Amino acid sequence: MGFFCLPPMLSAQSNRDAEQDAQILQLRTDLKSLSDLVAEHGKNLTAITRTVEAQDGAIKKLKSDFDRTVEALRNESEQQQRILQAISSTDSRGNSVLKLLPIMKQSPEFRQEVSDAVHETMRQQGTLRVRSEMSTGTNMLVNGRTYYIPPYAMIDIPVPVGTLTTELPGYEAPKNWSIGPPNYTQAIDIRPKPSPLVIVEPPPIVYPPAVVGPTVIRW
Known part of the structure; x- marks a missing residue:
């Protein structure tokens, strides 16, 4: 091939x-x-x-x-x-001060607010808060007016702002207290007032103090 x-x-x-x-x-x-x-x-x-x-x-x-x-x-x-x-x-120093009278005339709400603020700033009444630790009721004079304080009770007595006087007739001479800012409240206690120790000689015997009446203190 x-x-x-x-x-x-x-x-x-x-x-x-x-x-x-x-x-x-x-x-x-x-x-x-x-x-x-x-x-x-x-x-x-x-x-x-x-x-x-x-x-x-x-x-x-x-x-x-x-x-x-x-x-x-x-x-x-x-x-x-x-x-x-x-x-x-x-004003004379160049500061901006509010014109209260025009605003009060135009706005009843603002007028009421200013009135409330002034009233709050110049409060005329405060509170005397009295707490009793006595087992019996007590009569107490507050600015010459008698108030009954129940045993073991606490009551609030409305009083004018400033100096007030409390007294426990027959037990304690008048005491002065002050009512004012910031809370316009004065709290006091009525407590049992013990008598001093009694020592008899001879022989020496000491008698425990006894409660002779109430007394008022701050709390």
Whole structure:
């Protein structure tokens, strides 16, 4: 059997054609990859554009809100300034002081509030709080008026602000107390008053102290 051999020229041409086909295929593959990449970048660019547009809208809204807030604050400041000028005047030192009378005439609520404040500042009445530790009732004079204090009781007696006097008739001389700020209350106790020790000689005998009557002390 004999062998058939291709001419050298035909073999070289076939090799070149195969190489060109491979290059064309690679170019097509690269072109497809490039097209896909361009499409992906296009999508990303679209998303970025939308994000920028949304942020731009948000920034514009924030600026609009800020401008409205500044305008509202400016209007409020001007209103407060007008109110201050209407209700105040300047003293000899250049300080702003309130014009109370015009405000009181215009506002019944403010007039009542000022009245309450003045009344609170100049209170005329306080409280004497009396607590008894006696087993029997006690009569006590408060500014010359008799009050009955039940045993083991605590009562509040309204008294004028200032100095007041208490007395336990037959047991204790008058004592003075003070009623005033900050709480306008004076608390006192009525307690048993023991007698002094009694010693008899000879022989020495010590008698325990006995209760001789009530006494008033502060608590």
